Amino acid sequence: MPYSDAVDCYDYPQYWDLSFRDETPMECDFFEAAFKQFGEGEFHRVLDIGCGGGRNVVEMAARGFDVLGLDNNEKSLKYLAKRLKRRELEAEILTADMANFELEETIDAALCTFNTFRHLVSENDALSHLRSVANALRPGGLYILGFHIIPLDADPECHERWTAKHGQTKVTTTLKVVRFSRAERREVLRFNLHVKKGDEVLRLKTEYPYRLYTGDEFRKLLSKVPELEIREVYDFWYEIDYPVPFDHELSDAVFVLQKKADA
Numbered sequence: 001m002p003y004s005d006a007v008d009c010y011d012y013p014q015y016w017d018l019s020f021r022d023e024t025p026m027e028c029d030f031f032e033a034a035f036k037q038f039g040e041g042e043f044h045r046v047l048d049i050g051c052g053g054g055r056n057v058v059e060m061a062a063r064g065f066d067v068l069g070l071d072n073n074e075k076s077l078k079y080l081a082k083r084l085k086r087r088e089l090e091a092e093i094l095t096a097d098m099a100n101f102e103l104e105e106t107i108d109a110a111l112c113t114f115n116t117f118r119h120l121v122s123e124n125d126a127l128s129h130l131r132s133v134a135n136a137l138r139p140g141g142l143y144i145l146g147f148h149i150i151p152l153d154a155d156p157e158c159h160e161r162w163t164a165k166h167g168q169t170k171v172t173t174t175l176k177v178v179r180f181s182r183a184e185r186r187e188v189l190r191f192n193l194h195v196k197k198g199d200e201v202l203r204l205k206t207e208y209p210y211r212l213y214t215g216d217e218f219r220k221l222l223s224k225v226p227e228l229e230i231r232e233v234y235d236f237w238y239e240i241d242y243p244v245p246f247d248h249e250l251s252d253a254v255f256v257l258q259k260k261a262d263a
Contacts, residue, residue: 009206013053013076015195018164019173020114021055027113028059030238031144034256035109037240038231040140043108047136049098050116054080057091067091068107070098099125099132106138113146113254118210121186126211127224134227137259143228146236146254150212154251156180156187170196178207185212215250227263231256 009016035043044066048057051069053076061067061084069091071077077093084091094101098112099120110133120126133143158177163170172194179188188209195202213221222228232243236252244250 007204007206008073009191009193009204010052010073011075012193012195012202012204013073013079015169015171015193015202015204017053017055018166018169018171019162019193021164021166023114024055024059026238028056028063030234030240030254031056031060031109031111032063033240034142034144038256038258039108039142040261041108041138043142045105045107045109047103047107047110049110049112049133050119051080052076054083054091056111056113058083058087058089061089061091062087068094068103070094070096070101072097098129100128101132101136103136106141107136108138108141110137110141110143113144115147115210117145117147118213119208121209121211123221126221130222130225130228134225134259134263139259139261139263141259142231143257143259144254145257146252147213149215149218149250149253150187151248151251152214158189168198172196182212185217186210187212215246215248215253218253222257227259228257229260231258 046060046065047068047070049070051057051071052073054069057067057069057080069080072095074095077095081093120129137143156177160175161172163172174192176190177187178190186209188207190205190207193204233246233250234254235244236254238254
């Protein structure tokens with residue numbers, strides 16, 4: 001069965017989220033640990049940006065947080081609403097563009113992991129996003145932002161494959177870089193999802209553009225939003241007691257950003 005030519009994998013949140021579900025407990029443990037280690041005051045109201053099908057929204061709601069899930073994909077958000085209802089949990093669901101959004105009330109923390117930030121392929125959108133987050137956070141609040149830094153000596157060739165299972169459903173995800181341009185600060189990643197559910201097989205293929213960042217390029221961008229400062233840097237192992245240097249070897253980056261108390 002050939003892969004479909006023009007689909008958005010985000011329209012299939014039950015399979016996309018399954019691909020990353022093993023990361024959820026580790027991520028959410030890290031979020032809570034960061035709130036305690038770096039936060040000022042109590043942390044209750046949390047925004048998950050680019051929440052998709054809501055794996056972190058559901059988990060954080062189950063842990064007692066007042067969670068908001070923001071995304072621009074209606075199918076993902078409808079799926080999230082069903083998940084919350086099935087688990088008898090509550091969360092606020094917001095249909096909005098992560099590049100430019102406003103909240104009626106401030107938040108204690110914002111979360112954005114696994115390269116969602118790099119979907120903002122222009123400098124203006126990335127800057128607008130950081131300013132939107134800064135405006136939404138209360139002073140002393142945290143923004144936990146995770147994405148791949150692409151060092152100058154990084155190999156543009158990349159090919160990964162992993163498998164996740166839940167019940168009778170098995171999803172094999174293949175990721176490949178199909179276009180890479182330092183000059184344009186752009187790469188295109190192709191995701192192939194091979195879904196096997198009992199005797200049924202579904203194959204999905206999507207290509208997404210991502211913005212490239214070196215460490216210095218992210219520092220320069222962040223300097224334009226002086227309300228936010230880096231408190232610490234981690235990698236994708238999410239070990240709160242083991243921060244990593246923000247140097248030219250950093251690739252899998254998780255930034256703990258804080259809104260300054262006087263901002």
